[in-house]
Amino acid sequence: MHFSGRTWRPPYEAHSVIIQATSGCTYNKCKFCNLYKNECFRMSPIEEFEEDLAEIKRYQPNARRIFWTGANPFAMSYENLKLRALTVRDYLIKCQTMAMFASIRDIKGKDVRQLRKLRAMGINGLSIGVESGDDETLALADKGYTSKDVLEQCRKLDEAAIEYYFVYMTGLAGMLMYGKEAETKNKR
Numbered sequence: 001m002h003f004s005g006r007t008w009r010p011p012y013e014a015h016s017v018i019i020q021a022t023s024g025c026t027y028n029k030c031k032f033c034n035l036y037k038n039e040c041f042r043m044s045p046i047e048e049f050e051e052d053l054a055e056i057k058r059y060q061p062n063a064r065r066i067f068w069t070g071a072n073p074f075a076m077s078y079e080n081l082k083l084r085a086l087t088v089r090d091y092l093i094k095c096q097t098m099a100m101f102a103s104i105r106d107i108k109g110k111d112v113r114q115l116r117k118l119r120a121m122g123i124n125g126l127s128i129g130v131e132s133g134d135d136e137t138l139a140l141a142d143k144g145y146t147s148k149d150v151l152e153q154c155r156k157l158d159e160a161a162i163e164y165y166f167v168y169m170t171g172l173a174g175m176l177m178y179g180k181e182a183e184t185k186n187k188r
């Protein structure tokens with residue numbers, strides 16, 4: 001299997017088969033996050049992805065759920081996601097769902113019609129680190145979107161019947177405010 005860099009999956013995906021679709025993060029700017037600070041974003045070449053699928057087929061031919069690793073494989077274009085989803089189905093005929101991490105930014109470039117098609121191909125179960133619903137906190141964390149964006153983009157997922165899970169960070173605003181104050185004091 002071609003795993004490189006940091007491989008990360010949510011605990012509730014413990015029983016899913018994992019495959020690397022991307023590594024690193026396309027954004028890499030959130031103030032509190034250093035998960036992928038030393039890695040550049042990379043999309044696994046389709047040949048590499050296929051080799052891994054062939055290996056999974058050898059050892060787990062009946063896999064029903066597969067988790068694509070990387071901070072945000074959903075950043076891929078609609079065409080690229082479609083190609084990979086159909087390739088998964090070629091190798092793993094019993095696979096019902098393909099889950100992955102996604103950012104609110106990654107949904108923006110896809111319309112509901114495309115999202116519905118991805119859902120029909122098996123893409124379902126997006127883990128989204130929204131962190132907060134408060135605009136001030138989102139700005140402090142430099143998440144790159146607002147609460148309005150979260151609502152708009154997730155309504156599209158609802159329309160397409162794509163399931164998603166939010167990750168929230170409790171105490172984030174306090175931590176960022178404290179960091180900011182400490183930074184100001186150190187400059188004085």
Ligand code: SF4
Pocket residue numbers: 025026027028029030033034035036071103129
């Ligand atoms: S989008 Fe996620 S992985 Fe990327 S920097 Fe922000 S929190 Fe970290």
